[in-house]
Amino acid sequence: MGDPGRKPTVSDEEILYVFQQSSDPVLTTSEVAEEIGIGRRGAFDRLRKLTEDGSLEMKKIGETGAVWWSPKALREQYSIK
Numbered sequence: 001m002g003d004p005g006r007k008p009t010v011s012d013e014e015i016l017y018v019f020q021q022s023s024d025p026v027l028t029t030s031e032v033a034e035e036i037g038i039g040r041r042g043a044f045d046r047l048r049k050l051t052e053d054g055s056l057e058m059k060k061i062g063e064t065g066a067v068w069w070s071p072k073a074l075r076e077q078y079s080i081k
Contacts, residue, residue: 010036015046016055019070025077026059026067 018035019027033043047068050056058068 010038010046012046012050012055015050016070016073019056019068019073020076022073025074026069028065028067032068 015032015036018032024031029044029047030040032047033040036043038046044066047056047058051058051068055072056068056070058066060066
């Protein structure tokens with residue numbers, strides 16, 4: 001049985017594409033939410049899930065902030081093997 005709740009309207013691939021297309025090495029939850037057109041809380045939940053499956057990494061900044069990045073996108077952007 002799948003996850004309860006609303007079906008995602010944005011695919012994981014669309015979220016990861018935001019990181020691939022960004023000129024910034026890290027993005028905030030709000031930046032991703034704005035880019036994909038969903039609420040900040042929904043974006044946070046999706047980013048957390050992508051972190052749990054290893055597609056993204058996250059670092060907490062201050063009390064409530066976080067930045068996210070795609071190791072794969074960084075390797076491609078900077079030609080790192």
